[in-house]
Amino acid sequence: MELFDYVVLGASHAGLEALRAIRAHDADGSIAVLDREARLPVSPTVLPYVVSGKCAADRVALRERSWFDTQRVDYRQQAAAAALDTANSRLRLADGREISYGKLLLATGAAPALPPIEGLSDVSFHVLRTLDDALALRDVASKAGRSAGRAVVLGAGLVGMHAAENLVRAGAGVTIVEMRGQVLPGYFDPLAAARIEAVFRDKGVEVLTGRRVKQVAPRDEGCTVLLDDGEARDADLLLAAAGVRPEVSYLAGSGVAVERGIVVDEFMRTVADNVWAAGDVVQTRSFFADGTPAGGILPDAVEQGRTAGMSMAGDPGVRPYPGGVSLNTYGFFGRRALSVGRDAPEQAGSEWDVLVRGGEGADGYLKLVLREGRLQGIFGVDVLFDPGIMWELILRRVEIGARRDALLENPQDTARALMSGLWR
Amino acid sequence: MSATPTISFDPARCDGCGDCMSACVSAKSTVEYIAQSRIRIVRDDEAGCWGVAQCRQCGDPRCASVCPAAALAKGDDGIVAWDAERCVNCLLCTAGCIYGGIAFSPAEGHVVKCDQCAGAPQCVSACTRGALRYVNAAKLYNRWGELEDLFVPGLGGCQGCNTELIMRHTLRRVGPNTVLATPPGCIPGMGSVGYNGMLGCKVPVFHPLLTNTASMLTGIRRQYRRKGRKVTALALAGDGGAGDVGFQSLSGAAERGEQILFVCVDNEGYMNTGAQRSGSTTYGAWTATTPVGDTGRGKTQDAKNLPLLMMWHGCEYVATASTAFMEDFYAKLEAALDASERGFAYLHLYSPCTSGWRFPSASNIEVARKAVETNFALLWEYRRDRGLRLSRDIDDPAPVTEYLELLGKFRHLDAAQTAHIQRHVAAQAQVLRDLAGMHQDDGLSHCCSSIVPQAVRHETGG
Ligand SMILES: Cc1cc2nc3c(=O)[nH]c(=O)nc-3n(C[C@H](O)[C@H](O)[C@H](O)COP(=O)(O)OP(=O)(O)OC[C@H]3O[C@@H](n4cnc5c(N)ncnc54)[C@H](O)[C@@H]3O)c2cc1C
Ligand code: SF4
Numbered sequence A: 001m002e003l004f005d006y007v008v009l010g011a012s013h014a015g016l017e018a019l020r021a022i023r024a025h026d027a028d029g030s031i032a033v034l035d036r037e038a039r040l041p042v043s044p045t046v047l048p049y050v051v052s053g054k055c056a057a058d059r060v061a062l063r064e065r066s067w068f069d070t071q072r073v074d075y076r077q078q079a080a081a082a083a084l085d086t087a088n089s090r091l092r093l094a095d096g097r098e099i100s101y102g103k104l105l106l107a108t109g110a111a112p113a114l115p116p117i118e119g120l121s122d123v124s125f126h127v128l129r130t131l132d133d134a135l136a137l138r139d140v141a142s143k144a145g146r147s148a149g150r151a152v153v154l155g156a157g158l159v160g161m162h163a164a165e166n167l168v169r170a171g172a173g174v175t176i177v178e179m180r181g182q183v184l185p186g187y188f189d190p191l192a193a194a195r196i197e198a199v200f201r202d203k204g205v206e207v208l209t210g211r212r213v214k215q216v217a218p219r220d221e222g223c224t225v226l227l228d229d230g231e232a233r234d235a236d237l238l239l240a241a242a243g244v245r246p247e248v249s250y251l252a253g254s255g256v257a258v259e260r261g262i263v264v265d266e267f268m269r270t271v272a273d274n275v276w277a278a279g280d281v282v283q284t285r286s287f288f289a290d291g292t293p294a295g296g297i298l299p300d301a302v303e304q305g306r307t308a309g310m311s312m313a314g315d316p317g318v319r320p321y322p323g324g325v326s327l328n329t330y331g332f333f334g335r336r337a338l339s340v341g342r343d344a345p346e347q348a349g350s351e352w353d354v355l356v357r358g359g360e361g362a363d364g365y366l367k368l369v370l371r372e373g374r375l376q377g378i379f380g381v382d383v384l385f386d387p388g389i390m391w392e393l394i395l396r397r398v399e400i401g402a403r404r405d406a407l408l409e410n411p412q413d414t415a416r417a418l419m420s421g422l423w424r
Numbered sequence B: 001m002s003a004t005p006t007i008s009f010d011p012a013r014c015d016g017c018g019d020c021m022s023a024c025v026s027a028k029s030t031v032e033y034i035a036q037s038r039i040r041i042v043r044d045d046e047a048g049c050w051g052v053a054q055c056r057q058c059g060d061p062r063c064a065s066v067c068p069a070a071a072l073a074k075g076d077d078g079i080v081a082w083d084a085e086r087c088v089n090c091l092l093c094t095a096g097c098i099y100g101g102i103a104f105s106p107a108e109g110h111v112v113k114c115d116q117c118a119g120a121p122q123c124v125s126a127c128t129r130g131a132l133r134y135v136n137a138a139k140l141y142n143r144w145g146e147l148e149d150l151f152v153p154g155l156g157g158c159q160g161c162n163t164e165l166i167m168r169h170t171l172r173r174v175g176p177n178t179v180l181a182t183p184p185g186c187i188p189g190m191g192s193v194g195y196n197g198m199l200g201c202k203v204p205v206f207h208p209l210l211t212n213t214a215s216m217l218t219g220i221r222r223q224y225r226r227k228g229r230k231v232t233a234l235a236l237a238g239d240g241g242a243g244d245v246g247f248q249s250l251s252g253a254a255e256r257g258e259q260i261l262f263v264c265v266d267n268e269g270y271m272n273t274g275a276q277r278s279g280s281t282t283y284g285a286w287t288a289t290t291p292v293g294d295t296g297r298g299k300t301q302d303a304k305n306l307p308l309l310m311m312w313h314g315c316e317y318v319a320t321a322s323t324a325f326m327e328d329f330y331a332k333l334e335a336a337l338d339a340s341e342r343g344f345a346y347l348h349l350y351s352p353c354t355s356g357w358r359f360p361s362a363s364n365i366e367v368a369r370k371a372v373e374t375n376f377a378l379l380w381e382y383r384r385d386r387g388l389r390l391s392r393d394i395d396d397p398a399p400v401t402e403y404l405e406l407l408g409k410f411r412h413l414d415a416a417q418t419a420h421i422q423r424h425v426a427a428q429a430q431v432l433r434d435l436a437g438m439h440q441d442d443g444l445s446h447c448c449s450s451i452v453p454q455a456v457r458h459e460t461g462g
Helices: A013-025 A044-051 A065-070 A131-146 A158-170 A190-202 A298-313 A387-395 A401-409 A411-422 B019-028 B092-096 B122-126 B139-146 B163-174 B213-226 B239-244 B247-256 B306-311 B326-339 B361-373 B415-437
Strands: A002-009 A031-034 A073-076 A081-085 A090-093 A098-106 A110-112 A150-154 A173-178 A206-209 A213-219 A222-227 A232-235 A237-240 A244-246 A275-277 A327-332 A335-341 A352-357 A365-371 A374-381 B005-009 B040-044 B049-053 B072-074 B080-082 B102-105 B110-113 B132-136 B178-181 B232-238 B261-266 B317-322 B345-350 B380-383 B387-390
Touching: A002 A013, A013 A031, A013 A098, A013 A298, A044 A131, A044 A158, A065 A073, A098 A298, A131 A150, A131 A158, A131 A237, A150 A158, A150 A232, A158 A173, A158 A190, A158 A237, A158 A327, A173 A222, A190 A206, A190 A327, A190 A335, A190 A365, A190 A374, A222 A237, A275 A298, A298 B092, A327 A387, A327 B092, A335 A387, A352 A401, A365 A401, A374 A387, A387 A411, A387 B092, A401 A411, A411 B040, A411 B049, B019 B040, B019 B122, B080 B110, B092 B102, B122 B132, B139 B163, B163 B178, B163 B232, B163 B261, B163 B326, B178 B213, B213 B232, B213 B247, B213 B261, B232 B239, B239 B247, B239 B261, B239 B306, B247 B261, B247 B306, B261 B306, B261 B326, B306 B317, B306 B345, B317 B326, B317 B361, B326 B345, B326 B380, B345 B361, B387 B415
Parallel strands: A002 A031, A002 A098, A031 A073, A098 A275, A150 A173, A150 A237, A173 A206, B178 B232, B232 B261, B261 B345, B317 B345
Antiparallel strands: A081 A090, A090 A098, A110 A244, A213 A222, A222 A232, A327 A335, A335 A374, A352 A365, A365 A374, B005 B132, B040 B049, B072 B080, B102 B110, B317 B380, B380 B387
């Protein structure tokens, strides 16, 4: 049986960053990276641009094969894990082959979660996670656009919003249905979300928040979508974008603990010996150690991948993963919304400070959230700042103190000045 | 891959004129648009300092790691290159960079970053203040190598000692127009004063008593001034010659504001004569005079904080530095040299002693680094007009035990002694935090406050 010192499962952001980190410390250990796809790695984040036609499908690979060769990594496509035997450090692939590992990283990401809607399995619908999904959606979207058809998008998260924009641009009539009270819940505060939503409405998108889909039923080539208040929408195209679930089907009976995702410690170790996990597949603890959403975003996958890789290779420079901070750079209809961190809780005590500029009608919107003088979150629409610096200010718990007004007024330069003094 | 070039920024020389930004804008603009400057000079009013946001061409660029379109990559030329064809404008790279080195430009409609203008950065050419330099990363150090080495080859130091590094680098920078004083200790022991009637260095050097280094330098400096000659009066002394036996003359010269550059190489004891304790020896440490045995458990007093004592003299400049952080040391040496033309400048260097502290000769820099990372040695800088400023973040130190474990002189420590040291280290860090935060209502313990009353500068010489 084949044996590798390191086996990385999943060649996307978490897995690729882990590879780099392993090689940075261990120049000689043998490494295999296995991916179920039959093509070079592609980021899920780039898929909306494949759907829109901005990116050609053959120009989106995250790495070329030569990169793996240079790193002396055995990169294998069509190698989907089917079962994991942690007691014998062995991985079984879908085609029956087995591979032994010294250390294993699980970086298999997530798959679309299908909402429990009556009749969903009887109609044809789309999801968006893989390149095949994107190509399929691209074709039907342009068809729906040409025939001025109707599309219904379930879920107003990033995937749903990106797809809705693509569909409108293609010429389709679009309805977004979101269970919670705003678009992009968890990513943006209600005011920022309202601004974004207004732009979508302007473009003719019907946005239904606080509404659930009760049932879907086939109709001609499409379906009819029945809402909880009795209203219905006809759809030539139905897209399910109601969140994701970790890709863990191969872990049954492996002893690797899974809750909302694979359970890991601060070095991304699972409960099983010699098994690490990183990226969308894990249950990410929030940096704020509260209920704020964490994980499920690309920068987290990279950070976790690096932490896991360093830990696997025994790199003494490894630092505990500080926990996830929600972070988004969202472009829509040529506008830009940025968010880092968390909003103040509903019943915020006096240690919280919320500063807002740009209400309705103003050019840009910006909201700063501080707790005990330290930055917790920043949300902006049409106001630019450096999310990376804000992220670091949050992680380092830097006191903003007297700079708070300057930060609200000119977040970009003020944060850069702070950065320049604090980390060189 | 060979060493690649970088643009370095010296905040002390920047006056915010903005010429670099104008140069960048004109270099990058086209007929269609006015470009956004790829370098941004920013002012921190609270701190009174200038800062810079610009791509640092990281060796391990995070912007590239988070790019979903593989539009960013570090090339063999060292430049992190951006590919317009591949970019999808998702702005994730701006979340990956913690330096503000890549940012969206509304006028250009995509992210922009510095590309060093194909080897001829326009911002650097435009900077007339010398705040921006275009240097090969390796040359950051080699720059010192190009300066004349003013010590003889082959100094007689203990294997692995960093004092040779300190001596050579200091004198290289301070230059030949110097009179050097090296009181008894490791430095003359290593050969600064020479052997057999031959000098150990290429500048006039003298060997004062352990007690009177600063007094002798005072007289020499004043005499040269009287003659109208600008000469740097430099002391390279150990902690005993500076802080114990030599303290009276040092304190006097500092208080009078003599124009002297006094460098203390602190190896926490009289190591040259067989490792006896000094006022700088830390609590619990084994030395020849604080032995470990049936009754003795090493030194029973805490070290005094000599650099802080010097700060309270209201010197022109006081700083602590470590050979594990050479760039920081260089910057401080530069500032100290400059300050010594106006008044007393004191530089305190931590110097792990391979023989006396009992650790392998290969790990000197590692020990020095751990001392800093655990807050055992705190790096800071005091300027008379700006107050005390921490040189690095001290809020998240590594456990002190990581440092103690490296050294044989602490091998015998019991739990109570370790706890004592931990308390002391934490207390010293708090003192520094408080000092750095003084007169700063925003609590950002960081920059530029005036804590010591402006020392009345006495007329020297004459
Ligand atoms: C449409 C869309 C838009 C997005 N936009 C953004 C955004 O703007 N910003 C942001 O931060 N995040 C965004 N995300 C989320 C981001 O893409 C993910 O957080 C990120 O890709 C997670 O990386 P990962 O490496 O953990 O997992 P993935 O990227 O999901 O990669 C998992 C890899 O594992 C492989 N794999 C899965 N199962 C197996 C198996 N059994 N055996 C072998 N290989 C397997 C897959 O083929 C894949 O290559 C978006 C996601 C989508 C779908
Ligand atoms: S904006 Fe362009 S360069 Fe930056 S991460 Fe997105 S695709 Fe990559």
